[in-house]
Amino acid sequence: MAKVIELNKSVTESNDRDAQELREELKEKGLLLINLMSSPGSGKTTLLSRTITDINDEAKIAVLEADIASDVDAVKIESLGAKSIQVHTDGMCHMDAGMTRRGLFGMDLSDVKIAFLENVGNLICPAEFDTGAHKNVMILSVPEGDDKPLKYPLMFSMVDALVITKMDTKGYFTFDLDACIEHVKKLNRNVQIFPVSAKTGEGMDAWEAWLKENLF
Amino acid sequence: MAKVIELNKSVTESNDRDAQELREELKEKGLLLINLMSSPGSGKTTLLSRTITDINDEAKIAVLEADIASDVDAVKIESLGAKSIQVHTDGMCHMDAGMTRRGLFGMDLSDVKIAFLENVGNLICPAEFDTGAHKNVMILSVPEGDDKPLKYPLMFSMVDALVITKMDTKGYFTFDLDACIEHVKKLNRNVQIFPVSAKTGEGMDAWEAWLKENLF
Numbered sequence: 321m322a323k324v325i326e327l328n329k330s331v332t333e334s335n336d337r338d339a340q341e342l343r344e345e346l347k348e349k350g351l352l353l354i355n356l357m358s359s360p361g362s363g364k365t366t367l368l369s370r371t372i373t374d375i376n377d378e379a380k381i382a383v384l385e386a387d388i389a390s391d392v393d394a395v396k397i398e399s400l401g402a403k404s405i406q407v408h409t410d411g412m413c414h415m416d417a418g419m420t421r422r423g424l425f426g427m428d429l430s431d432v433k434i435a436f437l438e439n440v441g442n443l444i445c446p447a448e449f450d451t452g453a454h455k456n457v458m459i460l461s462v463p464e465g466d467d468k469p470l471k472y473p474l475m476f477s478m479v480d481a482l483v484i485t486k487m488d489t490k491g492y493f494t495f496d497l498d499a500c501i502e503h504v505k506k507l508n509r510n511v512q513i514f515p516v517s518a519k520t521g522e523g524m525d526a527w528e529a530w531l532k533e534n535l536f
Numbered sequence: 537m538a539k540v541i542e543l544n545k546s547v548t549e550s551n552d553r554d555a556q557e558l559r560e561e562l563k564e565k566g567l568l569l570i571n572l573m574s575s576p577g578s579g580k581t582t583l584l585s586r587t588i589t590d591i592n593d594e595a596k597i598a599v600l601e602a603d604i605a606s607d608v609d610a611v612k613i614e615s616l617g618a619k620s621i622q623v624h625t626d627g628m629c630h631m632d633a634g635m636t637r638r639g640l641f642g643m644d645l646s647d648v649k650i651a652f653l654e655n656v657g658n659l660i661c662p663a664e665f666d667t668g669a670h671k672n673v674m675i676l677s678v679p680e681g682d683d684k685p686l687k688y689p690l691m692f693s694m695v696d697a698l699v700i701t702k703m704d705t706k707g708y709f710t711f712d713l714d715a716c717i718e719h720v721k722k723l724n725r726n727v728q729i730f731p732v733s734a735k736t737g738e739g740m741d742a743w744e745a746w747l748k749e750n751l752f
Contacts, residue, residue, distance in 0.1 A: 473605050
């Protein structure tokens with residue numbers, strides 16, 4: 321059983337200010353906060369598991385798992401030797417900066433270089449709330465289809481990086497990577513795109529190099 | 537280009553009453569309304585396409601496509617000869633009864649026996665709003681994983697039927713069908729479960745028989 325914190329809406333209404341304060345405070349501590357957003361089942365936890373296995377020795381990782389219910393993800397992450405905490409959002413479809421702060425500081429963060437917020441699985445609401453992260457990353461899995469940028473434009477337009485997961489299943493689904501990248505670039509010219517398979521390891525190097533470049 | 541209606545939040549606050557009125561009115565017209573909910577990319581449109589091909593001659597189908605943006609789904613459905621209309625939710629993460637009414641009555645519904653509302657791709661918010669549908673159906677695709685009932689319990693607990701899609705990919709992913717069904721049945725003892733592949737046709741008979749049983 322992982323440690324679980326029950327959260328609900330932050331008391332303050334000034335989320336943008338809270339987010340900015342959290343971002344600066346974490347930077348001073350030398351802690352990079354990455355907000356990971358995606359649909360349910362896109363492979364966030366599997367991507368994190370592989371990332372932890374690959375680089376946790378170089379850059380210590382902690383994971384804040386946000387879900388409506390359950391602690392299955394936090395238990396998986398802890399089994400890999402990384403720090404993890406589960407937060408429950410009281411039915412809410414996103415995390416805000418106050419919730420992120422309470423979750424993060426529920427962990428011992430000494431020596432931690434990268435904290436991932438694994439946001440609630442949802443392509444809509446999390447895009448609307450600044451969590452205080454330094455980088456926003458979206459995950460799209462091959463089985464979801466290459467048309468998702470057309471349907472959820474806000475999410476694709478506001479992220480710093482897009483990780484396209486489950487690339488090992490590309491032969492099985494009709495997923496046009498070039499078309500997908502073209503849709504995304506129309507919404508967000510500067511986004512970094514990393515096609516990966518956490519299963520085979522394909523593309524993980526580039527994603528992990530990007531993380532390390534962004535360390536404080 | 538499909539016909540598109542731009543919607544925003546209904547004027548009335550009494551969604552439950554509106555939903556009940558819509559449900560009764562449609563029943564009088566002999567029109568079954570099915571609310572389809574799922575994650576983005578779970579295969580709602582592919583399931584509908586196959587269902588239209590299989591039973592549109594027996595029971596005429598219309599589809600109300602709800603999305604934040606784009607009309608790709610409505611265009612696909614129309615190409616199969618079914619009636620379809622696209623509604624945009626003005627960034628909202630769900631449909632309510634008033635929005636459903638406006639979308640539905642934007643179509644010519646004469647002779648239509650089943651109207652599907654393809655709700656916004658999201659496992660959280662749509663579960664909280666009664667759309668006026670007679671039956672609520674959730675779609676979970678094999679690539680999303682068998683642990684989703686643990687993470688999104690409200691959605692699984694409130695539906696009449698669960699369609700498990702992309703069963704043809706089961707050999708490729710670690711998806712334990714028995715474990716998934718067990719999780720679901722703990723939340724919802726009476727739910728009908730239909731494992732299907734719209735690609736191979738596996739299981740489509742049972743799903744379509746259930747639809748036909750529910751016709752008015």
